[in-house]
Amino acid sequence: MLILTRRTGESVMIGDEVKISVLGIKGNQIRLGVSAPREVAVHREEVFKRIQDEAVQSKEPLECSSRPEIKVVVSNLE
Numbered sequence: 001m002l003i004l005t006r007r008t009g010e011s012v013m014i015g016d017e018v019k020i021s022v023l024g025i026k027g028n029q030i031r032l033g034v035s036a037p038r039e040v041a042v043h044r045e046e047v048f049k050r051i052q053d054e055a056v057q058s059k060e061p062l063e064c065s066s067r068p069e070i071k072v073v074v075s076n077l078e
Contacts, residue, residue, distance in 0.1 A: 008023070
């Protein structure tokens with residue numbers, strides 16, 4: 001896991017196409033902006049897990065991204 005420190009207004013690039021920007025910090029939460037191509041699915045972790053669970057229950061193949069090597073997990077800071 002790569003650990004980075006960013007301030008409000010700063011960003012992190014993932015590859016050439018995905019940009020994660022720190023928009024604000026309030027208490028123990030950060031507000032992030034994610035810019036990615038339409039074909040790259042971006043979900044909060046709890047939503048992603050629910051999508052996976054529903055796909056398993058319905059036995060449908062899970063296709064969340066055309067670039068499976070990209071995983072964006074956003075969680076609250078502790």
